[in-house]
Amino acid sequence: MKGLWKYISPFAPDDSGAAAVLYGLNGIVVICDAGGCAGNICGFDEPRWFSGKKSAVFSAGLRDMDAILGRDDRLVDKLCQAAETIDADFAAIVGTPVPSVIGTDYKALKHMAEKKLSIPVVTVDTTGMDYYDKGIEKAYDALFPVLADSSQQAEADTVGVLGAVPLELMHPGDIEWISQSLVEDGWQQILLFDEIDDYRKAGKASLNLVLSPAGLKAAQYLQKTFGTPYELHYFGLDAVVDFDDNLFSGKNVLIIHQAVAASAMAAMAEEAGAAYVTTASWFMGLPEPQGTDCVRLREEDDLRRLADNDQFDIILGDAYFRRALPNFHGQYVDFPHFAVSGRG
Amino acid sequence: MTERKPYAITVQDLVTRGRDDIPAELVTSTHLIYNSPAALAFNSPGAQGFGVKRAGLSIPGSVMLLVGPGCCGRNTTILSEMGGYSDRFFFYIMDETDIVTGRHLKKIPQAVCEVVDSLAEKPSVVMICMTCVDALLGTDMERVCRKAEKEAGLPVVPCYMYALTREGRKPPMVDVRRAIYSLLEKQPRRRRTVNLLGYFAPLQDDCELYDILRGVGFNQINEISRCPDFAAYKAMSQANVNIILNPEARLAAQDMEKRLGIPSIELTRLYQVAQIHKQYQALAQVLGTTIDDSAWHERAQAVVRAVREKCSGTTVAIGEMQNGNAFEMALALTRYGFVIREIYANLGPDDFVYLRHLAQLSPDTQVYSNLSPSMLYYRGQDHPVDVTIGKDAAYYHEQAAHLSWDEDIQPFGYAGVISLLQRLEQALLERKHP
Numbered sequence: 001m002k003g004l005w006k007y008i009s010p011f012a013p014d015d016s017g018a019a020a021v022l023y024g025l026n027g028i029v030v031i032c033d034a035g036g037c038a039g040n041i042c043g044f045d046e047p048r049w050f051s052g053k054k055s056a057v058f059s060a061g062l063r064d065m066d067a068i069l070g071r072d073d074r075l076v077d078k079l080c081q082a083a084e085t086i087d088a089d090f091a092a093i094v095g096t097p098v099p100s101v102i103g104t105d106y107k108a109l110k111h112m113a114e115k116k117l118s119i120p121v122v123t124v125d126t127t128g129m130d131y132y133d134k135g136i137e138k139a140y141d142a143l144f145p146v147l148a149d150s151s152q153q154a155e156a157d158t159v160g161v162l163g164a165v166p167l168e169l170m171h172p173g174d175i176e177w178i179s180q181s182l183v184e185d186g187w188q189q190i191l192l193f194d195e196i197d198d199y200r201k202a203g204k205a206s207l208n209l210v211l212s213p214a215g216l217k218a219a220q221y222l223q224k225t226f227g228t229p230y231e232l233h234y235f236g237l238d239a240v241v242d243f244d245d246n247l248f249s250g251k252n253v254l255i256i257h258q259a260v261a262a263s264a265m266a267a268m269a270e271e272a273g274a275a276y277v278t279t280a281s282w283f284m285g286l287p288e289p290q291g292t293d294c295v296r297l298r299e300e301d302d303l304r305r306l307a308d309n310d311q312f313d314i315i316l317g318d319a320y321f322r323r324a325l326p327n328f329h330g331q332y333v334d335f336p337h338f339a340v341s342g343r344g
Numbered sequence: 345m346t347e348r349k350p351y352a353i354t355v356q357d358l359v360t361r362g363r364d365d366i367p368a369e370l371v372t373s374t375h376l377i378y379n380s381p382a383a384l385a386f387n388s389p390g391a392q393g394f395g396v397k398r399a400g401l402s403i404p405g406s407v408m409l410l411v412g413p414g415c416c417g418r419n420t421t422i423l424s425e426m427g428g429y430s431d432r433f434f435f436y437i438m439d440e441t442d443i444v445t446g447r448h449l450k451k452i453p454q455a456v457c458e459v460v461d462s463l464a465e466k467p468s469v470v471m472i473c474m475t476c477v478d479a480l481l482g483t484d485m486e487r488v489c490r491k492a493e494k495e496a497g498l499p500v501v502p503c504y505m506y507a508l509t510r511e512g513r514k515p516p517m518v519d520v521r522r523a524i525y526s527l528l529e530k531q532p533r534r535r536r537t538v539n540l541l542g543y544f545a546p547l548q549d550d551c552e553l554y555d556i557l558r559g560v561g562f563n564q565i566n567e568i569s570r571c572p573d574f575a576a577y578k579a580m581s582q583a584n585v586n587i588i589l590n591p592e593a594r595l596a597a598q599d600m601e602k603r604l605g606i607p608s609i610e611l612t613r614l615y616q617v618a619q620i621h622k623q624y625q626a627l628a629q630v631l632g633t634t635i636d637d638s639a640w641h642e643r644a645q646a647v648v649r650a651v652r653e654k655c656s657g658t659t660v661a662i663g664e665m666q667n668g669n670a671f672e673m674a675l676a677l678t679r680y681g682f683v684i685r686e687i688y689a690n691l692g693p694d695d696f697v698y699l700r701h702l703a704q705l706s707p708d709t710q711v712y713s714n715l716s717p718s719m720l721y722y723r724g725q726d727h728p729v730d731v732t733i734g735k736d737a738a739y740y741h742e743q744a745a746h747l748s749w750d751e752d753i754q755p756f757g758y759a760g761v762i763s764l765l766q767r768l769e770q771a772l773l774e775r776k777h778p
Contacts, residue, residue, distance in 0.1 A: 003439070004459075005434065034476055036476070036505070036507040037415055043381075058717060061373065063510070078375055085717050086718075097413045097415065101481070129438065
């Protein structure tokens with residue numbers, strides 16, 4: 001049945017994706033909700049929260065009468081009050097289902113807030129109904145035009161990485177060794193866009209690595225603005241296949257992940273002698289075909305129709321999908337995706 | 345740059361201002377709500393402990409269908425991983441078309457049927473968990489549930505995870521307590537049966553309340569979390585009296601009084617031994633009997649004396665992510681010789697009953713709100729303490745000894761005091777000799 005999910009819990013939503021991009025940028029981030037959405041971001045989708053690094057993320061604390069009467073002015077007042085207490089470089093308002101249902105005018109909200117504040121204000125019209133990747137895309141879309149310094153020139157030793165947020169990765173800690181491996185590759189300066197200065201210096205990158213489809217639009221914007229080329233790149237796949245050379249040989253393989261990760265793994269499987277490789281994803285696709293069969297999943301039933309049988313010899317996907325496939329008897333390899341299972 | 349620091353006020357100053365003049369910095373509706381691990385209990389009660397989702401599954405054999413946007417079901421992954429929940433949560437994920445057209449309401453009965461059909465064992469009840477979206481749409485969920493009930497052939501009960509109504513007349517955690525008892529039907533009452541209402545997990549096994557109730561003639565003591573099956577749950581409607589152990593269960597008790605004719609008595613969780621004794625005497629009066637609690641009372645007093653000797657002067661920070669009222673606990677521990685440096689808690693007018701006494705004994709204790717934006721600037725190292733109580737307090741004071749005191753099993757009465765003091769002592773000892 002469309003909409004009914006019996007085995008898999010919901011994936012990280014777009015508001016979590018937006019908050020992940022905004023995390024640690026020294027902005028005042030207001031989740032425009034009653035509390036639960038902000039709580040989910042904090043308690044589940046943002047592992048950096050528990051690392052001790054603080055970030056000014058707040059809930060708007062909306063109550064029924066705020067929503068019914070559309071009291072945006074109260075939200076702006078609360079934001080201004082917080083801005084008096086906190087030194088921030090910008091303010092961001094992130095949408096959730098409540099403003100989506102009452103039809104909040106984010107442009108008006110931005111203008112109202114900008115009139116009263118002396119810092120830039122960005123709004124991200126997430127709805128809590130899309131997946132996290134849409135929120136990442138929207139947050140980049142809001143930030144780069146406001147923060148990127150157009151006078152920056154490309155430097156040969158500088159690389160940018162778009163999509164390097166915990167939700168896109170296998171494990172939150174992967175961010176650290178992405179930096180490390182890029183240093184080993186000879187890059188001197190790495191822009192992970194997890195600090196506000198990285199946005200200001202975005203034009204310095206001589207290459208942008210795009211870790212997920214959510215980073216593509218930003219990469220295209222930076223190409224258009226600064227002429228920076230970009231390429232798709234995912235990190236750390238060797239750890240998944242555990243360096244087993246025979247894992248894929250002659251096998252019919254299904255890979256379930258976000259599209260950049262899945263297609264990178266597919267390339268690896270093909271190189272290792274897989275007979276046939278299919279990728280599948282609920283998340284954003286890539287504009288150009290990647291050489292393998294790409295299945296767009298929309299419902300839980302789509303996965304069950306595709307893989308709850310013995311059509312594939314081996315499936316690589318987050319361990320959390322396994323319980324939706326009781327009739328698959330082949331080999332299941334855990335290919336973690338933080339936005340799916342939130343495993344640290 | 346101006347010096348940035350968290351907002352705090354002493355207990356003395358709070359009492360001087362009075363219960364009608366609580367500073368705006370401590371009133372959640374007047375400011376943005378800081379979202380930090382210390383604020384999880386407020387923003388996402390379900391992420392740890394019992395929120396609406398887990399609470400709604402208290403009825404034995406129940407399953408839950410959450411109807412809402414994906415973001416509302418997100419942290420359910422954690423719950424599913426907790427023992428026993430992975431096969432009990434199902435989701436109808438709403439999209440924008442559902443919101444615009446309300447078509448999800450027509451699909452709920454079918455979804456309930458599909459969920460029931462997918463299970464090897466028929467559930468006792470399907471709880472439908474609704475979110476802020478349906479609150480705004482004004483959905484008549486009772487009607488939808490009646491239709492689903494007819495089609496699926498089993499009880500279907502709505503429970504409302506409406507965070508928007510948190511400060512209203514029926515906040516989500518109050519209404520879910522009403523919802524879980526709503527399936528009880530009128531039966532002949534049994535004189536010697538009593539229900540304990542308020543928690544979703546049982547009281548600690550060694551709690552004297554069980555013996556006291558048996559002592560005054562109750563031979564059947566019901567708690568929803570100890571009901572082995574649906575029949576045992578249904579038998580709760582035979583109770584002669586409900587004892588409310590958490591104020592959030594008052595609405596449920598009122599509903600049960602109205603529908604089932606069961607009256608209620610309220611007991612408060614206290615950590616002051618003398619007050620616990622007074623409360624039991626008051627309970628005896630209400631029941632028209634006598635309660636001899638002297639053995640437990642003396643044991644608790646002995647533990648207090650021993651701890652006072654060993655721990656007097658120990659500095660403490662108390663949060664609200666723990667099983668107790670932070671202000672009452674602060675008052676109790678001050679009376680036992682501890683020095684309460686700081687309290688992090690949501691303050692309400694009712695807390696002044698404790699604050700007035702605390703102001704006399706420990707006027708300089710500082711009160712913070714976990715939810716104040718200024719807590720971004722709180723630095724535990726500027727205010728060191730020996731031990732913290734509550735996960736939020738532990739978050740602020742990494743270096744201190746920690747007692748999380750937030751387990752599902754509920755401390756209560758003298759047994760609660762004894763456990764608290766013993767665990768505090770143990771936490772301090774472990775810190776000294778790791």
